Amino acid sequence: MTRLYDQAVDIDPARVRQFFDDRAKREKNAINAVMLQSEGSSIAIERDRYERENLLPSLPQPGKILDLGCGAGRLATHYAPHGHTYMGIDFSSELIVKGRELHGDNPKVLFEIAEVPKIDVANLPVQPPFDLIVVTGLLIYLNDGAVTETLRLLGELAAPTATIYLRESVSDIETRLTLKDFYSEELKEYYNGVYRTRAELKAEFAKTLEHDRFAIAAEGYVFQGALRNRVETTQYFYRFERNQ
Numbered sequence: 602m603t604r605l606y607d608q609a610v611d612i613d614p615a616r617v618r619q620f621f622d623d624r625a626k627r628e629k630n631a632i633n634a635v636m637l638q639s640e641g642s643s644i645a646i647e648r649d650r651y652e653r654e655n656l657l658p659s660l661p662q663p664g665k666i667l668d669l670g671c672g673a674g675r676l677a678t679h680y681a682p683h684g685h686t687y688m689g690i691d692f693s694s695e696l697i698v699k700g701r702e703l704h705g706d707n708p709k710v711l712f713e714i715a716e717v718p719k720i721d722v723a724n725l726p727v728q729p730p731f732d733l734i735v736v737t738g739l740l741i742y743l744n745d746g747a748v749t750e751t752l753r754l755l756g757e758l759a760a761p762t763a764t765i766y767l768r769e770s771v772s773d774i775e776t777r778l779t780l781k782d783f784y785s786e787e788l789k790e791y792y793n794g795v796y797r798t799r800a801e802l803k804a805e806f807a808k809t810l811e812h813d814r815f816a817i818a819a820e821g822y823v824f825q826g827a828l829r830n831r832v833e834t835t836q837y838f839y840r841f842e843r844n845q
């Protein structure tokens with residue numbers, strides 16, 4: 602299989618997990634393990650810095666943060682110094698091992714291995730409601746039904762005045778692009794991901810987050826210039842605020 606345009610075909614979550622477990626073992630740098638760029642490129646590090654400096658919403662007071670598909674806790678590095686309690690969930694046990702190594706000395710940074718959206722909420726070490734939920738680069742690895750379920754879950758886990766920061770790889774052409782068992786010359790590995798159009802994402806929000814009183818407060822392209830280096834796909838963000 603390869604690049605599929607405008608088709609609703611499922612990808613295999615087990616292959617996605619294997620891909621990230623392999624990267625976690627291979628890549629020394631935790632940022633390179635989750636922000637996918639060719640070997641030797643500094644773009645992942647620059648993108649991480651740019652996003653943290655320019656886009657991550659700040660919380661007025663220390664609060665509880667949930668990071669779904671957290672990788673090795675890249676965003677814990679951003680929030681932990683400000684006294685927030687951070688709960689990261691990811692299904693790659695290898696990335697979670699890396700996250701625990703990096704943040705193990707901070708009792709307010711906790712990780713859980715689980716597949717989104719099949720989370721056993723009652724047994725999470727940090728209990729909802731969460732003041733900020735971040736979802737960066739996760740939906741691309743979920744099939745349509747799981748995207749809907751995940752967005753519904755956000756409504757259940759969020760505090761009455763919560764913010765959601767959602768940043769995704771999206772299709773920058775008119776149709777959805779699915780990479781299914783696609784051999785990437787750049788990554789030297791088989792890769793799976795669903796690049797939805799922004800219209801498709803908006804339709805998902807309409808049947809989930811909007812019903813849970815979330816409205817888009819800001820949205821836009823994440824990177825410009827050299828950091829926006831793909832032809833058919835791009836990074837796009839949404840910041841949702843919940844109306845009382």
Ligand SMILES: C[S@@+](CC[C@H](N)C(=O)[O-])C[C@H]1O[C@@H](n2cnc3c(N)ncnc32)[C@H](O)[C@@H]1O
Pocket residue numbers: 614617618621635636637669670671672673675676690691692693696715716717718736737738739742743
């Ligand atoms: C591109 S990385 C982004 C990591 C992190 N959010 C960041 O921005 O640094 C995607 C992450 O989603 C995780 N992931 C993909 N599908 C998942 C699922 N169904 N459940 C939990 N984690 C998943 C992968 O293991 C990987 O860590």
